[in-house]
Amino acid sequence: MPDWIIILIKSAILLLVVVTTFAYSMLAERKVLGWMQLRPGPNRVGPWGLMQPAADAAKLILKEDLTPRTADPLIYRLAPFISLLTAFSVYAIIPFGASSAGTWAIGNVNAGILFLLAITSIGVYGITLGGWASGSKYPLLGSVRATAQMISYELGMSLSFIGVLILAGTTSLDGIVNAQAKWWFVVPQFIGFIVYIITAVAETNRVPFDLVEAETELVAGFHTEYSGLRFGLFFIAEYVNMLTVSCIASLLFLGGWNAPFGLDNLHVPGVIWFIIKVGFFMFFYMWLRATLPRFRYDRLMAFGWKFLLPLATLNLVVTAIIVAYMGH
Amino acid sequence: MRKQLYNVGAILKGLSITFKFMFAKRPTIEYPSIKKQHAPRFHGLHELRRYADGKERCIGCELCSSACPANAITVIGAENSPENRKSPGERHAARYEIDELRCIFCGMCEEACPTDAIVLTPRFEMSDYRRGALIYSKDRLLVPPEAGVGTAPDERPNGIPADLGRVAEVKSTVDVDEGYNATNRGQVLKVQRKGLAILKRDD
Amino acid sequence: MAAFWILGITLIGSAIWCITNTKPVYSVVALLLNFAALAAMYLTLNAEFLAVIQMIVYSGAILILFLFVIALLSSGVTPFSVGPNKLPRIGIPAVVVLLIALGFLTYAVNRVTANAFANTSPTSPVGPVGTAGVFGSVADFGKALFTTYLLPFEITALVLMVAVIGVILLAGDQAPYVASQKQAEEVRREMREAILRGGE
Ligand code: SF4
Ligand code: SF4
Numbered sequence: 001m002p003d004w005i006i007i008l009i010k011s012a013i014l015l016l017v018v019v020t021t022f023a024y025s026m027l028a029e030r031k032v033l034g035w036m037q038l039r040p041g042p043n044r045v046g047p048w049g050l051m052q053p054a055a056d057a058a059k060l061i062l063k064e065d066l067t068p069r070t071a072d073p074l075i076y077r078l079a080p081f082i083s084l085l086t087a088f089s090v091y092a093i094i095p096f097g098a099s100s101a102g103t104w105a106i107g108n109v110n111a112g113i114l115f116l117l118a119i120t121s122i123g124v125y126g127i128t129l130g131g132w133a134s135g136s137k138y139p140l141l142g143s144v145r146a147t148a149q150m151i152s153y154e155l156g157m158s159l160s161f162i163g164v165l166i167l168a169g170t171t172s173l174d175g176i177v178n179a180q181a182k183w184w185f186v187v188p189q190f191i192g193f194i195v196y197i198i199t200a201v202a203e204t205n206r207v208p209f210d211l212v213e214a215e216t217e218l219v220a221g222f223h224t225e226y227s228g229l230r231f232g233l234f235f236i237a238e239y240v241n242m243l244t245v246s247c248i249a250s251l252l253f254l255g256g257w258n259a260p261f262g263l264d265n266l267h268v269p270g271v272i273w274f275i276i277k278v279g280f281f282m283f284f285y286m287w288l289r290a291t292l293p294r295f296r297y298d299r300l301m302a303f304g305w306k307f308l309l310p311l312a313t314l315n316l317v318v319t320a321i322i323v324a325y326m327g328h
Numbered sequence: 329m330r331k332q333l334y335n336v337g338a339i340l341k342g343l344s345i346t347f348k349f350m351f352a353k354r355p356t357i358e359y360p361s362i363k364k365q366h367a368p369r370f371h372g373l374h375e376l377r378r379y380a381d382g383k384e385r386c387i388g389c390e391l392c393s394s395a396c397p398a399n400a401i402t403v404i405g406a407e408n409s410p411e412n413r414k415s416p417g418e419r420h421a422a423r424y425e426i427d428e429l430r431c432i433f434c435g436m437c438e439e440a441c442p443t444d445a446i447v448l449t450p451r452f453e454m455s456d457y458r459r460g461a462l463i464y465s466k467d468r469l470l471v472p473p474e475a476g477v478g479t480a481p482d483e484r485p486n487g488i489p490a491d492l493g494r495v496a497e498v499k500s501t502v503d504v505d506e507g508y509n510a511t512n513r514g515q516v517l518k519v520q521r522k523g524l525a526i527l528k529r530d531d
Numbered sequence: 532m533a534a535f536w537i538l539g540i541t542l543i544g545s546a547i548w549c550i551t552n553t554k555p556v557y558s559v560v561a562l563l564l565n566f567a568a569l570a571a572m573y574l575t576l577n578a579e580f581l582a583v584i585q586m587i588v589y590s591g592a593i594l595i596l597f598l599f600v601i602a603l604l605s606s607g608v609t610p611f612s613v614g615p616n617k618l619p620r621i622g623i624p625a626v627v628v629l630l631i632a633l634g635f636l637t638y639a640v641n642r643v644t645a646n647a648f649a650n651t652s653p654t655s656p657v658g659p660v661g662t663a664g665v666f667g668s669v670a671d672f673g674k675a676l677f678t679t680y681l682l683p684f685e686i687t688a689l690v691l692m693v694a695v696i697g698v699i700l701l702a703g704d705q706a707p708y709v710a711s712q713k714q715a716e717e718v719r720r721e722m723r724e725a726i727l728r729g730g731e
Contacts, residue, residue, distance in 0.1 A: 032350070035349070035350040035351075035354075036346040036347075036349050036350050037349070038349060038352060038354050038355060038356070039354060039356055040354055040356050040358070043358075072554075072556070074557075075556060075557070075560065078560070114580070114583040114584070114587070114669075115579075115583055117583075117587050117591070118570075118582075118583045118586030118587045118590075118591065119586075121586065121587055121590065121591025121592070121595075122563075122567075122586065122590055122591065124591075124595060125563060125590075125595065125598070128595065128598055128599070128602060129556070129560070129598070131602075132556060132598075132602040133556075140602065140603075143602065144599065144602065144603060147595055147596075147598065147599045147602075148599070150595075151592065151595060151596070154591070171669055287343060287346060287347065288343075290346045291339075291342045291343050291345075291346045292339065292342065
């Protein structure tokens, strides 16, 4: 088979997997939130509510697609697709298993991590443009917040990556995971890990950093005016982004598909370990959402610029010095 | 620095609490598959009762209508004639309507009625998509002749009318009866019930 | 080659769209498309690093700041009123000048490249980024930046630093600079009066 057909098939499979994961992580989130708030969570549609995602999808598709009169029609329609496109295109380079097997990633880009940063940095356009184009005040405020927040936290996030890059000596995701065969980078890069976790939550606009949506102040933030399927697209993008940052956290800090605690001789396929690790991070997200209240906006900025950024820089400098003196 | 550490500790503590709650017993009662028991004398949908001989209790006096604070009741009385005798007295209600959307289920009508004709049952599932359907007239309020006389509140065990037998066992962590009996009204009711029982035994 | 033409047309088209649009936000979108096409162009040249940096720095940081400002300033404001179209009147001279300029440019480029590539060996091999010694690799890029071009790099850093300090001075949350106590009193009185007047 020619290469492009293989890539096409892989992409289709991956798309299916990611969309299904989105659907069920949404259900899982509602379940977990329910349990933590002493509720059973959705359980009406199908056994244990397992058909809930289908019901939600049907509802979203059937809802009216409104465009406010004051909205900018072209950009208003375009924005959700920008969000979705960037959210999905990251998966082109995320490896789900060792590349020696050769089948677990669509493309093994050598500048993997940088590519990832490039794509995620485009993601904010969907939110900003969508909020602006809605032509109403709450979405505009939401989108302005989104821009400021994402620029601020992206710096800390990139810096937390660089510590890992220095240790691994490569920018390819595959190489980074292979470098963690003995020690997961969460041990030597613990500060980097913490910074990454916090910034990742902020980058995906999730509680406690969901100022972009902040329903107590901004109704629904940037997607106040969106309805039906277009709102659904934003929603999908948010969850897929969550999944992405969970994948990255597993790849960069928790050894990707490497077995934990010397369980190598169990011969569990690497992708299972990977899924478990990603699942843990997804759960962590939901857990945070059930626990923490929202940040105040000025504190969010102060926290990002005055605490996380210096911390990440310090971590980077210390790592660089240690590596320079001791070698890899 | 101490403050920051304290904050981190607070976050961890919060996380541990939510995690514990994940496995805690949930107090949810999954209505409508499982229904909670009412308090006795719960105020729900009205019912117009009959005498044991099948005659209507209502004499069309409109006292309920004037007692109603929500102006929910419309009564139009009419004379009884020998060939059309609906109630034992001189008059009966030709029309009797309650707008359940206006009703605040206060029970004043029940208290005002001289013949104990109008009573509030514990039925509460009467929602509908049409407003008109919530104006109950005699055809729905009056107990059908074959169903007996209707239930007076004090005769209902646990406040549940016989035909509302779908009430399943309650899985709630709260004991409804216990909670209710702790209130003053519950105490009074208990005493009243006891009195009634004594009275009945006596005669 | 097909990729080149498609990307090239996208590039020029989006650039024209960007400068001719009356709505600033549309211009930003056009510019975003332009940057993306440019990054893709770099990719076809196997300059992955450059492409990625183009995306991160230009689209991810600079352009989004433009958008930030433009979105805030232009929300609910009608774009500039369109004046009479002056293009036809200046069209012909413009085309003539453009053609002459293009002619000069081609001539110059031809001569320069003919001289420059006359006796150079083929450029370094094309290959995956990340390993040293290939075109556009991260390692080489970093080495060059921190050895050969360290001075320009540091100077740039200094200039940026000056800019940052300037911004902080201009926008910092300190009280506005006033020359004297008396002047400060004056300012405060004026502000009070302005508030009393209802913020006219
Ligand atoms: S329960 Fe109260 S509000 Fe309802 S009809 Fe009777 S008196 Fe009126
Ligand atoms: S229900 Fe009672 S109060 Fe109302 S009209 Fe009939 S008899 Fe009178």
